[in-house]
Amino acid sequence: MTNTTDQLIIADKAYNSRLLTGSGKYKDLDETRAATEASGAEIVTVAIRRTNIGQNPDEPNLLDALPPEKYTILPNTAGCYTTEDAVRTCRLARELLDGHDLVKLEVLGDEKTLFPDITATLEAAEILVKDNFKVMVYTNDDPIIARRLEEIGCVAVMPLAAPIGSGLGIRNPYNILTIVENANVPILVDAGVGTASDAAIAMELGCDGILMNTAIAAAQNPVLMASAMKKAVEAGREAFLAGRMPRKRFASASSPIDGTFF
């Protein structure tokens, strides 16, 4: 199975990479650029914030390091705790990116866990879909809510595997599996991956992709970890497509018994 025949389709656009990356927490824009490059990601999230007024006008710009001609820029609503703030952020992002309408919706419920506020997320998703946004939505690992977000018209549903930035790995693989089995839109694990094996596990469950930031940016060597994540996502995807062997409690010899001379 080569990449050209196994593409990730989001809102009618095909991508060869199933790894999406965030652009936060890097040391500088050179590291952001190098790690993003090494990850092979084609979709990269950004945050929308106030411009620094009166600062160095030649200060480097994130979108120079990650040009929208090269990457699909996915503006997020990180930091939004209300429906209103999330919708407002998406509208500003669309203006910023000249009408680009793919957004990552997250409405947070609490600073300690950064778990989503589900009622506000559902409300914001309805408003944004009606306003012609293509919404990729961060949610918890609840299969019922995932289905509801799909029904609203979100183009991808992105359950957390563990709290944002926690690196705790896939805490509830059975829920992720149920979400994947129910879905007719791409399911991407968003948040919680800590290292390459976590990414492989998510992909082996049948997830369509993974969105991660801290697992790469907070590694000792972010560029090397980005490369590891790229391979883990590819390996996990191939293992899922190949179909794993059944688990057995006892041994099964790999070498034949016939023809032994002892």
Next chain:
Amino acid sequence: MLVSLNGEQKELAEGIKLSELIDMLDLSHRRLAIEINQEIVPKSQHAKYEIKPNDKIEIVHAIGGG
């Protein structure tokens, strides 16, 4: 006249256009989005939009985030 610019009070000349403010702030070559009183002012309107006293202006851009 006084306006609010990214949360800070700022004194501006009466009748100033939004595009003139952007030039004054050295932001004309930047990729940004602008909201005034919580309404987006599209790029195509920047040259026409006349800033009024007490306008709440928000100028935003993209930064690193996950």
